[in-house]
Amino acid sequence: MSELSYSVSGTDILRDISVEIPARGMTALIGPNGAGKSTLLHLMSRQMEPMSGQVVIDGQDLATITAQARALKLAVVAQHLNIASRIRIRDLVGFGRWPHARNRPTAEDRAWVTDAMTHFDLIALQDRFLDEVSGGQRQRAFIAMAYAQDTEWLLLDEPLNNLDLHHARSLMARLRDMADHQGKSIVIVLHDLNYAISWADHVVALRAGRVAFEGPVQAMATGENLSNLYQTPVAMDHVDGRPFARYHR
Numbered sequence: 001m002s003e004l005s006y007s008v009s010g011t012d013i014l015r016d017i018s019v020e021i022p023a024r025g026m027t028a029l030i031g032p033n034g035a036g037k038s039t040l041l042h043l044m045s046r047q048m049e050p051m052s053g054q055v056v057i058d059g060q061d062l063a064t065i066t067a068q069a070r071a072l073k074l075a076v077v078a079q080h081l082n083i084a085s086r087i088r089i090r091d092l093v094g095f096g097r098w099p100h101a102r103n104r105p106t107a108e109d110r111a112w113v114t115d116a117m118t119h120f121d122l123i124a125l126q127d128r129f130l131d132e133v134s135g136g137q138r139q140r141a142f143i144a145m146a147y148a149q150d151t152e153w154l155l156l157d158e159p160l161n162n163l164d165l166h167h168a169r170s171l172m173a174r175l176r177d178m179a180d181h182q183g184k185s186i187v188i189v190l191h192d193l194n195y196a197i198s199w200a201d202h203v204v205a206l207r208a209g210r211v212a213f214e215g216p217v218q219a220m221a222t223g224e225n226l227s228n229l230y231q232t233p234v235a236m237d238h239v240d241g242r243p244f245a246r247y248h249r
Ligand SMILES: Nc1ncnc2c1ncn2[C@@H]1O[C@H](COP(=O)(O)OP(=O)(O)OP(=O)(O)O)[C@@H](O)[C@H]1O
Pocket: 008, 013, 031, 032, 033, 034, 035, 036, 037, 038, 039, 040, 079
């Protein structure tokens, strides 16, 4: 994306964001509350329009393609999931197939829905309404819907919120596998630095609406960069030969 800017009533929320997010990999989007991470995802998915600048995927400006074409390229799991609750889990996940199936789902579409529910541990809950499941189960249902959309790009805004450690870890492992073996491009907003360091290969750090640093995780996720980013001491340790950020106390 190049020179993306966004403002609300004269106040800049994002200024001149120019980054190239590598395809077929996992990019962690990090930064303090209010830095502009969710806004950037909304601009990337065209749920909001930038005041200036472009988002380009595969050489195509996203502003110039139809909503249907966009929905085949890019799926989003938003931070705030507001949708009517009287919908069954199975039907919610099925919405993910809409750009492919419209209202005529094929056997392949149904197989995708079953697969998505299997991967995100929702089979036993498939007949429940969204307001009859727990916060983490609900979160997983939205992730499964985006997974079922089977797009090249998958954008997730704090998907680990509400997830227990088993489901958090298995989500990260699945996303990693999708990047490594299915050629998917993942952008994930994370607050837990150790998840970001352990699983992502690229990092984009935002602070006050600007890019603070970006690049390969190994090179850029240093104690110094992270301490500056959050204005909080972060020490980079190694555990079993792998980087581990210490910031709890
Ligand atoms: N509709 C709006 N009107 C005015 N300011 C807004 C609006 N929406 C967001 N903002 C401001 O834009 C900035 C960026 O918000 P954004 O939601 O992108 O942050 P974030 O990095 O996702 O934060 P968090 O980690 O808390 O989710 C914040 O300062 C926020 O208060």
